[in-house]
Every structure is written in structure tokens, then in C-alpha cells.
Amino acid sequence: MPLVLASSIVAAIGVALLFSHVYWTLIASPLAKIPGPNWFFLTSLRLSWEEFQGTRTRTIHRLHQQYGPAVRIGPNEVSFNSLSALRQIYGAGSPFGRPSAFYRIFSMFGQTSLFTFYSSSDHAARKKIMSQVYSKSAVLKSPVADSIQSKTKQFIDLIESDPRTASDLVRSLHFFSLDNMTWMVFGARGATKALMGELSDRQILSDIEEPTARRYSWFQLHLPRYTRLAMSCSFSHLRSIIDAFGLLPGKLPSAYSGLQGFALATFNTHRSYKTSASPPASESGLMMRLLHARTGNSGGKPLSNMEIAAECADNLDAGLKTTSDTLMFALWVLSLPQHRRYQERLIMEVKDAKSVRASDMSILPVDVCDRLPFLDAIIKETLRLYAPIAASQPRTSTQDTTIDSYHIPAGTVVSCQAFSMHRNPAVYPRPNTFDPDRWLASDAETAEIKRWWWPFSSGARMCLGMHFALAEMKTLLAAIYQTYSTNLRPDFENLSPTATSRFELVYDDSFPIAEVRFISP
Ligand code: HEM
Numbered sequence: 037m038p039l040v041l042a043s044s045i046v047a048a049i050g051v052a053l054l055f056s057h058v059y060w061t062l063i064a065s066p067l068a069k070i071p072g073p074n075w076f077f078l079t080s081l082r083l084s085w086e087e088f089q090g091t092r093t094r095t096i097h098r099l100h101q102q103y104g105p106a107v108r109i110g111p112n113e114v115s116f117n118s119l120s121a122l123r124q125i126y127g128a129g130s131p132f133g134r135p136s137a138f139y140r141i142f143s144m145f146g147q148t149s150l151f152t153f154y155s156s157s158d159h160a161a162r163k164k165i166m167s168q169v170y171s172k173s174a175v176l177k178s179p180v181a182d183s184i185q186s187k188t189k190q191f192i193d194l195i196e197s198d199p200r201t202a203s204d205l206v207r208s209l210h211f212f213s214l215d216n217m218t219w220m221v222f223g224a225r226g227a228t229k230a231l232m233g234e235l236s237d238r239q240i241l242s243d244i245e246e247p248t249a250r251r252y253s254w255f256q257l258h259l260p261r262y263t264r265l266a267m268s269c270s271f272s273h274l275r276s277i278i279d280a281f282g283l284l285p286g287k288l289p290s291a292y293s294g295l296q297g298f299a300l301a302t303f304n305t306h307r308s309y310k311t312s313a314s315p316p317a318s319e320s321g322l323m324m325r326l327l328h329a330r331t332g333n334s335g336g337k338p339l340s341n342m343e344i345a346a347e348c349a350d351n352l353d354a355g356l357k358t359t360s361d362t363l364m365f366a367l368w369v370l371s372l373p374q375h376r377r378y379q380e381r382l383i384m385e386v387k388d389a390k391s392v393r394a395s396d397m398s399i400l401p402v403d404v405c406d407r408l409p410f411l412d413a414i415i416k417e418t419l420r421l422y423a424p425i426a427a428s429q430p431r432t433s434t435q436d437t438t439i440d441s442y443h444i445p446a447g448t449v450v451s452c453q454a455f456s457m458h459r460n461p462a463v464y465p466r467p468n469t470f471d472p473d474r475w476l477a478s479d480a481e482t483a484e485i486k487r488w489w490w491p492f493s494s495g496a497r498m499c500l501g502m503h504f505a506l507a508e509m510k511t512l513l514a515a516i517y518q519t520y521s522t523n524l525r526p527d528f529e530n531l532s533p534t535a536t537s538r539f540e541l542v543y544d545d546s547f548p549i550a551e552v553r554f555i556s557p
Pocket residue numbers: 150151163170350351354355356358359362423424425429430491492493496497498499500501502504505
């Protein structure tokens with residue numbers, strides 16, 4: 037009898053808790069006024085399931101199409117798709133920061149870095165030290181521009197010497213991006229030579245195509261304790277049971293572990309360089325800048341060794357796939373038979389630019405590429421339709437706010453996603469069509485589409501490496517189309533790639549390794 041009574045009390049408490057949860061989430065919560073599907077209101081598991089399947093971004097987009105510019109996508113989460121919300125969440129003076137619940141999965145060596153700071157003041161102090169390295173004026177001139185040009189030349193040499201490797205775009209563009217990024221971070225002495233065939237450098241990237249990477253990040257985000265336990269479990273029997281039931285988060289402790297290991301080893305090798313006031317090109321780069329800040333030469337806050345190593349690793353991570361995936365999408369989209377005319381126009385533009393320069397320089401200079409209007413339109417349109425970070429960029433605030441006339445309590449996760457911003461048919465007519473010409477109209481006509489273009493985020497936390505990435509991408513595309521035309525293997529013509537996962541920037545699962553053929557005239 038006491039057992040029955042106890043069970044009845046437990047059941048009654050359970051039902052009461054369930055009712056109060058349902059009442060709160062569906063009726064009493066200030067977020068209940070925001071439209072969206074009830075299942076998403078009730079439990080965050082609903083959205084987590086979409087994330088597990090890799091469909092989160094597309095589902096949120098569909099919900100915006102159905103419910104409008106504000107959609108509640110979880111008990112405590114809202115997605116917005118309007119310029120006013122974008123400015124409020126990400127704009128100057130915004131009270132919103134990056135929530136550690138999500139961004140901790142990007143943490144390197146357990147350190148907080150530019151990418152993972154919540155506090156605006158910590159973030160601003162670190163960004164002040166780092167931003168000069170990647171400023172547009174630094175990128176478009178020597179020694180950065182010379183380095184980009186030399187890596188570009190090495191890519192063209194690879195097409196000539198090893199066309200098979202060059203055509204496998206995931207690999208070859210990662211080599212290009214790695215060599216560029218490592219030069220930016222560690223200077224000439226610490227830069228990799230993957231394009232030139234250095235096997236140990238190519239090996240750094242061996243885990244980036246690990247198919248369980250997204251799954252691992254999902255476990256890390258949603259079940260962090262279990263993930264730690266399962267991955268570090270030293271009892272082989274338990275480990276085999278977890279494995280047998282398919283409950284192992286991933287095969288590797290982390291994708292990019294090769295990149296992190298490289299960053300730490302290179303930092304340790306080179307950190308004792310003398311920090312002279314104006315270091316030579318071989319000693320320039322982010323690491324030197326951070327070491328300077330430590331010794332007080334630049335007036336910044338002193339940083340520990342691990343903080344500097346983490347910042348270096350984080351930059352390699354942030355700049356590697358974003359740039360190489362965008363380049364892959366650009367080469368793929370230009371190689372589609374229906375876009376032949378765009379490829380031909382680009383070829384004309386770069387050849388004209390070459391012909392007005394009397395020099396025998398085989399690669400168009402970075403600053404010249406920066407000013408080519410059709411190339412710029414191609415890059416903008418590629419980043420609109422195939423943004424490598426297309427998914428939500430979550431933010432939270434410690435104070436209550438009102439966004440688009442909805443009351444948003446402190447702690448609510450709010451976000452916009454480039455995938456939806458870039459597909460608003462009222463802003464971009466025929467939003468799913470690749471149309472570079474939309475960027476070539478007058479300033480007045482393009483003002484609105486530029487406001488909605490958001491591949492690099494905006495405001496204080498906008499991408500640090502945007503100018504560097506644009507310079508790399510423009511210089512390489514100009515060099516390729518100066519000499520070659522490209523087409524696709526026929527089985528790649530009917531694919532529709534977009535990186536939509538929040539965790540991995542790789543091509544979608546539906547998009548196998550892309551191969552283009554580089555055709556000499
Ligand atoms: C096509 C190439 C790239 C794209 C589309 C891109 C996009 C973005 C986006 C959307 C963010 C904000 C993410 C968020 O808040 O969740 C971001 C931040 C960042 N990106 Fe990039 N990125 C690219 C290349 C690079 C490169 C080459 C670097 C090299 C330094 C880089 C370094 C960073 C850093 C350090 C941040 C954090 C900035 C901050 O918090 O102030 N990115 N990027």
C-alpha cells in the first residue's frame with residue numbers, strides 16, 4: 037500500500053510538472069506570442085533532431101517561409117529574418133554575445149579566444165590586437181599580397197604537374213588555403229608547403245574528411261558529459277558495447293586534431309623568435325603580432341603561451357575550410373553547362389586586365405584582382421547562394437530586450453542565418469538562381485541586396501579574415517580563368533550543394549568530392 041501511494045504521488049508530481057511545462061512554454065512564456073510549430077516550442081529535442089539529421093538550417097528556412105520573419109524554434113530559442121533584427125542582435129553596441137553553450141565546441145586547448153569570448157569588452161580588447169594583421173590595406177600590399185600571389189602560382193603549377201590532384205577540389209583547395217593561412221599565422225618560416233607536395237604538411241589535413249565529424253560535434257553540444265565519457269572510456273568492454281550499439285559519438289576525438297597539433301607544435305618551435313619592432317616578412321604574421329602584444333610593444337594585454345597558441349589554431353581553423361569550400365562552390369557553379377556564359381565573361385575580364393598590364397607577370401596582382409567588377413560579382417553571388425557559414429549564429433543577452441516588437445527575456449537564444457537572409461525573394465528576385473548580374477546594377481539599385489548580404493556576419497564580431505579570404509579567392513579564380521576553362525564530370529551536374537550544418541563547413545552530405553577538369557586553350 038505505501039508503495040502504491042508513493043508511486044501515485046510520484047506520478048502526480050510528474051503530471052503536474054509536465055502540465056506546468058506545457059502551460060509555461062505554450063501559454064505563459066513571453067515567447068509564446070512568437071509564431072512557430074508547437075512541437076518546437078515544447079522541447080529543444082525537436083530542433084536537435086533536425087540538427088542530428090543535418091537539416092536544421094533548411095528546416096528553419098522553411099519555418100520562416102511558413103510563419104514569417106520571427107519564428108520560435110525552441111522553448112528558449114527564436115530565429116529572425118529581418119534587417120531590423122540583424123542590426124539589433126549583431127550591430128554596433130549590441131548587448132548580445134556568443135553563448136558558450138554553443139561556441140565552447142570551437143574552443144582550442146581549453147582557452148577562450150576571439151571566437152569564443154562572451155564579454156564584449158574582452159572580445160574588443162583581443163580584436164584590437166589582431167585586426168591590423170588582416171586589414172584590407174595590409175592584405176593588398178607586400179608582403180601579404182606577394183605571398184598570396186606565390187601560393188596562387190603554386191596552385192597553377194600543380195594543375196600542370198599533377199592535374200589529378202588539382203582536379204580533386206576538396207584536397208587541392210585545402211592545400212591552397214592551408215598554405216595561405218599558415219603563412220598568415222606563422223609567417224614564412226612556419227608556413228606549410230602542401231601545394232608543393234610536402235607530404236607531412238598534406239598529412240595535417242588527413243582527418244578533415246572524417247565523415248563522423250558532424251555527429252561528434254552534435255554529441256559534444258547536446259551531450260557533453262556523455263561524449264567525454266564515451267570517448268575517453270578506457271574499459272575496452274564498455275567501449276565495445278557503446279560502439280556495438282552505435283552510440284560512439286565519433287571515430288576521432290575531434291576533426292581538425294591534425295590542424296590543432298600542427299598549430300601547437302609550430303607555436304612551440306617559433307615562439308622564441310626575437311620580437312623586433314618591424315619584423316621581416318619571414319617573421320610577420322599573427323603569432324608575431326600576439327607575441328609583440330605580450331612584450332608590451334603594441335600596448336596590448338599580456339597573453340599566456342596557451343592563449344596565443346589557441347588564437348593561432350583558431351585562426352587556422354576559421355580560415356581553412358571557409359575559404360576552400362567557397363572556392364570549390366565557385367569553381368563548381370561556374371563549370372555548370374548552364375553557366376558557361378558567366379565563365380566566358382570572367383575569362384574575358386581577366387584576359388583584358390592582363391593585356392593592359394605590359395608586365396610579363398603570369399599571375400594578376402592581388403590589388404588588380406580586387407578591382408575586377410565581374411569577378412567581384414561572381415564571388416558575391418557564390419557567397420550568397422553557397423555561404424560556407426549559412427547556419428544560425430546564436431547570441432544571448434544578460435538583459436531583456438525587444439526585437440521586432442517581441443519581448444525577448446534575458447538568456448533567450450536569438451539568431452539570424454545567412455541561408456534565409458540570402459533567399460528572401462522580396463530582396464533577391466529568383467533567389468535560388470545563380471545570377472552574378474544582380475550585383476552589377478547601379479549603387480542605388482544594389483543598396484538593398486548589399487544590406488541583406490551576410491556571409492561574413494556583421495558588427496563587432498564580424499569575420500576577422502574577410503579581406504584576406506576575398507583576396508585569396510579572387511586571385512586564384514583570376515589566375516585559373518586567365519589560362520584555363522573548366523567543366524564538370526557529368527555526374528556532378530545535377531547536384532545542389534550548400535554547407536548548411538552548424539558544425540562542419542564541408543560540402544553537404546549530398547555533395548560528394550567535386551572534381552572539375554582544367555582545360556588548356
Ligand atoms: C570565405 C571565407 C570566410 C567566411 C565566409 C567567413 C565567415 C565568418 C562568419 C560568418 C563569422 C561569424 C561566425 C559567428 O559569429 O558564429 C566569422 C568569424 C570569424 N572569422 Fe571568418 N570567414 C571566412 C574566412 C576567414 C579567414 C580567412 C579567417 C582568418 C583569419 C577568418 C577568421 C575569423 C575569425 C577569427 C572570426 C571571429 C571574429 C570575431 O569574433 O571578432 N575567417 N567568419
